[in-house]
Amino acid sequence: MNSVHLYLTKSLKSMGTSERKAKEREEIKSLILNAAKKLFVKKGIDQVTIRKIAEDIEYSVGTVYVYFKDKNDILHELHTQGFGQLGGAMRILNSVSDPMERLKALGRVYLEFAMDNPDMYDLMFNMRAPMEFLDSMHKEEWNEGKATFDVLLNNVQQCMERGHFDGHQLEPLSFVIWSTVHGMCSLHISQRVKGVNLDNPETMMEKAYEEFVALIDKK
Amino acid sequence: MNSVHLYLTKSLKSMGTSERKAKEREEIKSLILNAAKKLFVKKGIDQVTIRKIAEDIEYSVGTVYVYFKDKNDILHELHTQGFGQLGGAMRILNSVSDPMERLKALGRVYLEFAMDNPDMYDLMFNMRAPMEFLDSMHKEEWNEGKATFDVLLNNVQQCMERGHFDGHQLEPLSFVIWSTVHGMCSLHISQRVKGVNLDNPETMMEKAYEEFVALIDKK
DNA sequence: AATATAAATGAACACTGTTCATTATTCCAA
DNA sequence: TTGGAATAATGAACAGTGTTCATTTATATT
Numbered sequence: 001m002n003s004v005h006l007y008l009t010k011s012l013k014s015m016g017t018s019e020r021k022a023k024e025r026e027e028i029k030s031l032i033l034n035a036a037k038k039l040f041v042k043k044g045i046d047q048v049t050i051r052k053i054a055e056d057i058e059y060s061v062g063t064v065y066v067y068f069k070d071k072n073d074i075l076h077e078l079h080t081q082g083f084g085q086l087g088g089a090m091r092i093l094n095s096v097s098d099p100m101e102r103l104k105a106l107g108r109v110y111l112e113f114a115m116d117n118p119d120m121y122d123l124m125f126n127m128r129a130p131m132e133f134l135d136s137m138h139k140e141e142w143n144e145g146k147a148t149f150d151v152l153l154n155n156v157q158q159c160m161e162r163g164h165f166d167g168h169q170l171e172p173l174s175f176v177i178w179s180t181v182h183g184m185c186s187l188h189i190s191q192r193v194k195g196v197n198l199d200n201p202e203t204m205m206e207k208a209y210e211e212f213v214a215l216i217d218k219k
Numbered sequence: 220m221n222s223v224h225l226y227l228t229k230s231l232k233s234m235g236t237s238e239r240k241a242k243e244r245e246e247i248k249s250l251i252l253n254a255a256k257k258l259f260v261k262k263g264i265d266q267v268t269i270r271k272i273a274e275d276i277e278y279s280v281g282t283v284y285v286y287f288k289d290k291n292d293i294l295h296e297l298h299t300q301g302f303g304q305l306g307g308a309m310r311i312l313n314s315v316s317d318p319m320e321r322l323k324a325l326g327r328v329y330l331e332f333a334m335d336n337p338d339m340y341d342l343m344f345n346m347r348a349p350m351e352f353l354d355s356m357h358k359e360e361w362n363e364g365k366a367t368f369d370v371l372l373n374n375v376q377q378c379m380e381r382g383h384f385d386g387h388q389l390e391p392l393s394f395v396i397w398s399t400v401h402g403m404c405s406l407h408i409s410q411r412v413k414g415v416n417l418d419n420p421e422t423m424m425e426k427a428y429e430e431f432v433a434l435i436d437k438k
Numbered sequence: 439a440a441t442a443t444a445a446a447t448g449a450a451c452a453c454t455g456t457t458c459a460t461t462a463t464t465c466c467a468a
Numbered sequence: 469t470t471g472g473a474a475t476a477a478t479g480a481a482c483a484g485t486g487t488t489c490a491t492t493t494a495t496a497t498t
Binding site: 125126127128131134141142145146149167168169171172173175176178179180181182183184186187190191192193195196197199204207208210211212214215216218219 | 344345346347350353360361364365368386387388390391392394395397398399400401402403405406409410411412414415416418423426427429430431433434435437438
Binding site: 062070 | 455457
C-alpha cells in the first residue's frame, strides 16, 4: 500500500473535507495578508514584521511560515494587490475615447495612485522584495508589471494610429513615457523633490506634469 | 576654574597636538568610509553592516560610533562621495559648447553612471538613509541634489536662450527631464525593465534614450 | 609622576527573519 | 468508539541586525 494509493483513496472519499480545508487555508492566508496590509498603510513598510503580523492575528510566528514561504512571499502578494487597485483605477479610463486624452488621464491616475499610496507604490516599483520572490520561484515573468505596461503600450499604439508620435518606436517610446511619470513619482516618494525645490513639492509635481503633457503633445 | 578656561588654555598651549588629533580623526573616518565603500561595491548595500566594517578595519563596533553618529551618517557620507563622482563626470561636458548637445550628453553620462554604479545610484536617489540623516541633523537642504539639479537647470536655461523649449517653464521642465532619465535608471536598477520586456534591458535603455532625445528635440 | 582628557572596547539590549523538533488538533477507517 | 495517521500550530532557538554605555586603555598636560 503506497502513499499514492492512500492519497487517491482519501481524495475520493473525502472531497468535501479537503475542499473545506482549502478554503480554511485561504481564509488564514487572507487573515495574514490583511494584517500585513493594515500595518503597511498605517505604519509604513518597515513596520511590517512577521512578529507583528502574528501578534495582530493572534497566531504564533511559526504559523505565518506555514502559509507563506517567507517575507518576500507576503510582500509579493501585497504588491499584487496593489496592482489590482491600480489596474482598477486605470480601467475606468476605458470610457475616454480619444487615445491621446486617455494617455494623459492615465498618467494622472498613475501619479495620483503613487502619491496617495507611497509605500504601496514603492513596493510595486522600487523594492527588491517582490522581484526576489519571483526569482526564488524561478519565474521569469513579472505578470503584474507586464499587464500594466501593456495598457500603456496599447494606448500609445492607438495614439500612433491616429497620427501622434510620428517617427517614434512604440515600445521604447512607451517605456520613456512610463519612465517619466515613474521618475516623478519615485523622486517625490523618496523625498528628493522637496530637497531640490523651495516650492511645495505637490505644486512642482502638478506643474511638471503639465510640462510633460506639453512635451508629448508636440507634433 | 571652569571648563571654558581649561579649554582655552589647552587650545593655546597645544595647538600642534590638537591639529594632529584632528588629522588622525579624519584618517580613521576615511578608514571607515573606505571599508564601507569596499563592502558596498563588492557585496551590495545590504552587506554594509557596522560589524563588517569594524571587522574589516580591525576596530571594535563601538569605535565606529565614536566617529559616526549612526549608520545613516555613514551612508550619507557615501552618498556625498557618489555625488562627487557624478559631478566630476558631468563637469567634463563643460567643453561641449552647444547647450542642446550638452544636455543630451549630460543625460547619457547620468545614465551611464547609474548603470555602472547601481547601488551607489540607489543610495543617492532612492534610499531613505541619506535623507533621514539630513532630517536628524535638522538640515532642510539637500546640497548634493540641489547642486546637481542646478547643473541641469543652467543647461536647460541656456537651451531656452537659444530658442529651444519654447512655451515651457524652466524649473518644471528641468524636473521632468530629470524625472525621465531618473525613471529609466530607477526601473532598470530595480529590475523592472527585464520583467516587462523580452529584449535585453540594456538595448531597451539605449533605444528609449533615443526616443527621449527625439522628444526633447521637437520644436 | 599624577592627573585630566580622549579613545577604544565589547558585552548587553532590543530588535529582525527563519527553522524545526515538539505538541495539539483534526480526520477517517476499522 | 477508538487507534493511528495526517495535518496544523507552536515557540524556543539561531544567526543576524543597529545601537548604547560603563569600563578599560591610551594619550596629553600640569
